Amino acid sequence: MTTQTVLPVEPQTLQNISASNGEPAWLTESRLNGIRLAAELELPKLEKTRLDRWDLSNFGTMRQDRPGLTQQLPEGVASYVDLKEDSNLVVQHNSSAVFARLSADLAAKGVIFTDLETAVREHGELVKTYLHTIVKPEENRLTALHAALWNGGVFLYVPKNVEVDVPLQSIFLIDDASASFAPHILIVAEANSRVTYVDNYISGQYEGNVVHNGAAEVFVKEGAKVQFASVHHLNEQTTDLINRRSVVENDGSIEWIVGEMNAGDVVSETLSILKGNGSVSDAKVIAVGSGSQKLNYTTKAVHFGKSSESQMITRAVMREQATAIINGITKIEKGATKANGEQTEKVLMLSPKARGDANPILLIDEDDVKAGHAASVGQVNQEQIYYLMSRGISREQAERLIIYGFLAPVVSDIPLEQLQQQLQGLVERKLGQ
Template sequence: MTTQTVLPVEPNTLQSISAGNGEPAWLTESRVGGLRLAAELELPKLEKTKLERWDLSHFGAFRSGQPARSQELPAQVASLVDLKEDSNLLVQHNSSVVYTRLSADLAAKGVIFTDLETAVREHGDLVKTYLHTAVKPEENRLTALHAALWNGGVFLYVPKNVEVEIPLQSIFLIDDPSASFAPHVLIVAESNSRVTYVDNYISGSYESKIVHNGAAEVFVKAGAKVQFATVHHLNEQTTDLIHRRAVIDNDGSIEWIVGEMNAGDSVSETLSILKGNGSLSDAKVIAVGSGSQKLNYTTKAIHFGKSSDSQMITRAVMREQATAIINGITKIEKGATKANGEQTEKVLMLSPKARGDANPILLIDEDDVTAGHAASVGQVNQEQIYYLMSRGITREQAERLIIYGFLAPVVSDIPLEQLQEQLQGLVERKLGQ
């Protein structure tokens, strides 16, 4: 079955814009192909969330030409970074990357850290090998539209045996809802390399609606280790939709640290494909919902490799009339012997009108494995409140301590101190404390 879709741009126009921007023919073809797919495909089918009822028509204008980089940080970004001689930073402002910085030391080791549009021109064969192979355009209407309309973005390449000690950071800022905002993050960590990547999605103040339709693809080669931390705090006018995927080879590992702190409706999928033997995935996600937000967050691991291991922790706090669907999915394929998958989903509700739904799902096609899950949805534990109050702490302080303790396993793992402090502040603001 196909659906009639009003496209944000016509195929001929998109083709002209892509060619006018100097993009190679293969990328122009990829964009136009994605747009045509979007006209045929349906929206993703989500657990207990009907995306067809959401207003997903505000993608902004896909424009020709990119402004020259100013290499000056926007005011909203400057307070979030601590620039030093060895800093590594990329900033996207609306549709364009306006600032990039990579230390001379890392550049000398062969590390590439630039916007994806530049990488397409300067490292085309490398980008073409990986782009849209983990998040495929043909999956659904959103992935197809993203393949057609992505802009700015990040390309991070770490050569074999290179260990990057200092985190590389990206900041994605939207303050013009008339412009399309669809960064694509592409990371390739070659065998036995190590890297930490951190990004931060922020927005200015505006009254018009916009949809962020983003994607992140991470390729972890044999023995490589990647830590990927991300915080999303876009405003209530912004609908946030993102697919995150990692493909992990033999003895490689991915660690996801995700802070979902948006003020608007949000959908995310964080998926690890454990392709190799001995591959590892550790995913930690926190979310705080308020107002009348509708949230749907899925954390998923698919095991193909023998002795592969996945761990998932998702913790959500809901207040006022916010609703959250929290899905944890562990899929162990036939032949993935000795695989282990563990997951925990917990939802804490601070209001009688808030709603939370935790859905742990195990799909096991192999006998010789171990797997487990735990899920809970409930109010703040009154016994804990009374215990703390018996020690001279007020009820409000006691509730605050319990909530912070509930979220601490993720907040404390953020690899940049400034971002960790920012996330703590966002938690406090969203909880009205």
């Protein structure tokens, strides 16, 4: 059945904007295909979450001009970076990338790190090979709209056998509710390469509500290792919809470290497709919900390769009237012998009105495998509180220590010290401490 929906832009207007921005014909057609699909497809069906009841009406207005890259950081961004001459940074402000810098040393090794729109112009065939091949437009209305409307974004390419020793960072800032804000992250790590990528989503204050409809696609080739860390702290007027996905080939590994610190409603998926033999995925997610937030987090690993391994840890703290649906899905396909998939979901509720629902799911189509899950939902352990208080610690301090200890397995793994400190501060702010 065809779903009737109001599109944020008409196909002819979209074609004109793409042409005026100098995009190649293949990208224009890709955008048009996305907007056509968006008119036909349904919203995604989520576990215990009715997206059709959410306000998803404002995807912003696409811009028709590109301001160009500058050496001036937008106001509000400087505190998130330690900008040096050899720093590696991409910054997007609303709809446009405004800053990109890659050290001469990495550029000489063949590393590409720039905004995705620039990469389309300068490395078009490389981008075309990978773009929208994991997060596919035909999946649902939101992925179709993303394919049509994406802007700014990041392209990171690491050649074969190149090891990048310093984290590469990007910042996405929205402070205008009228702007389309849909970054796309595209990472390709060739065989036996190493790289750490860190991003940070932030927002200013503005009138009206806006939808962030983003995506990340990560390609991990044979023997490559990618560490992907992401912290989202968008305001309560921003609905955050994000798909993070990777395909991992033989003996490759992906490590996800995700901090969900938003103030608005969120749908987040972090997926690893373990395609190759000996491929590995390690995903750690923390979330803090407050106010009347509605949150839906899914962490998933799909095993195709023999002796592939996945580990998933999700920890969430809910306060006030926040509600969270937390899904952990391990899927082991037929033929993925010796695969091992483990997952843990834990929810700590700080208020009688807060709600957390942990859903561990194992889908096993092969006999010779290992798989396990653990899930818990509950209040702060009063015995732990009393024990700490008996050592002269106040109740408030005791609760704080327990919460920080609960979240520590993820916070301590953030690969950029400055971002780790910021995440710690965000946790304190969200918890009202």
